[in-house]
Amino acid sequence: QHKALADKNVRLALRYATDKRSIIRETLGNNATLVNSFLFNSERNDHAPEFNTEMALQVLEASNWIDSDGDGIRERKINTDEGSTTLEFSMVVPDIEEFTAVAEAIKNQWAFIGIRVTVEPVQIGQIQNNYIQPRNYQILLFGEVLGIIPDLYVFWHSTQKRDPGINLALYDNKDVDTLIEEARKAKDSNQHRQLLNLIEETITNDVPALFLYNPYYIYLVDKDVGGVKLNLIPSPAERFSGINQWFTKTKRIRK
Numbered sequence: 001q002h003k004a005l006a007d008k009n010v011r012l013a014l015r016y017a018t019d020k021r022s023i024i025r026e027t028l029g030n031n032a033t034l035v036n037s038f039l040f041n042s043e044r045n046d047h048a049p050e051f052n053t054e055m056a057l058q059v060l061e062a063s064n065w066i067d068s069d070g071d072g073i074r075e076r077k078i079n080t081d082e083g084s085t086t087l088e089f090s091m092v093v094p095d096i097e098e099f100t101a102v103a104e105a106i107k108n109q110w111a112f113i114g115i116r117v118t119v120e121p122v123q124i125g126q127i128q129n130n131y132i133q134p135r136n137y138q139i140l141l142f143g144e145v146l147g148i149i150p151d152l153y154v155f156w157h158s159t160q161k162r163d164p165g166i167n168l169a170l171y172d173n174k175d176v177d178t179l180i181e182e183a184r185k186a187k188d189s190n191q192h193r194q195l196l197n198l199i200e201e202t203i204t205n206d207v208p209a210l211f212l213y214n215p216y217y218i219y220l221v222d223k224d225v226g227g228v229k230l231n232l233i234p235s236p237a238e239r240f241s242g243i244n245q246w247f248t249k250t251k252r253i254r255k
Contacts, residue, residue, distance in 0.1 A: 020049045033045070
């Protein structure tokens with residue numbers, strides 16, 4: 001709901017201006033893994049993040065987003081028959097300590113490049129009905145659970161821009177639509193992975209969203225319980241996937 005966010009250069013500058021490592025270290029106590037993609041096992045997540053303040057400033061300057069009145073906020077006239085549009089956004093976040101802390105960190109980082117953010121914490125019970133369903137936001141900080149082998153249809157297909165779909169960025173790319181449909185019909189894992197890589201590359205280049213981190217799921221196990229093997233847990237419920245192997249007592253038996 002903000003004209004400036006239709007400008008890819010603005011979205012790219014926001015990505016360059018976001019120091020994910022600092023967010024994870026300072027606000028999450030290092031209890032998260034940095035991500036650069038919406039795919040769980042993406043090779044992009046192993047690469048250094050794109051945090052580069054100078055590059056963010058260059059992108060904005062090159063696309064004529066300039067603080068011409070010296071108030072610390074960049075602006076530009078998008079349409080000749082309208083006034084200037086300012087880089088001043090509201091960010092809707094669930095009213096949960098982790099989310100509000102991350103939002104405040106992002107707000108401070110973006111202020112350095114001339115972008116003002118107002119953080120709007122919303123009770124979790126209201127955010128679905130009042131903001132997500134009607135897509136009533138400019139920027140939304142939210143979490144998504146995709147799983148290790150995701151079906152990207154509800155998250156990125158253009159038909160899912162409106163409720164009950166969860167294409168929260170209102171992303172619309174017909175090439176990606178076709179690739180997602182082909183991925184759903186892929187006959188083997190290699191073909192499926194190739195299609196996912198193409199989808200990932202296209203979406204990354206379009207910058208419809210900023211991917212931040214995967215939070216750790218901290219799960220405590222009583223020291224008297226044996227046989228617990230926790231590897232990848234893409235969703236909390238899967239911590240019980242090997243529960244049939246758990247035990248609490250052992251004894252020697254004669255064979």
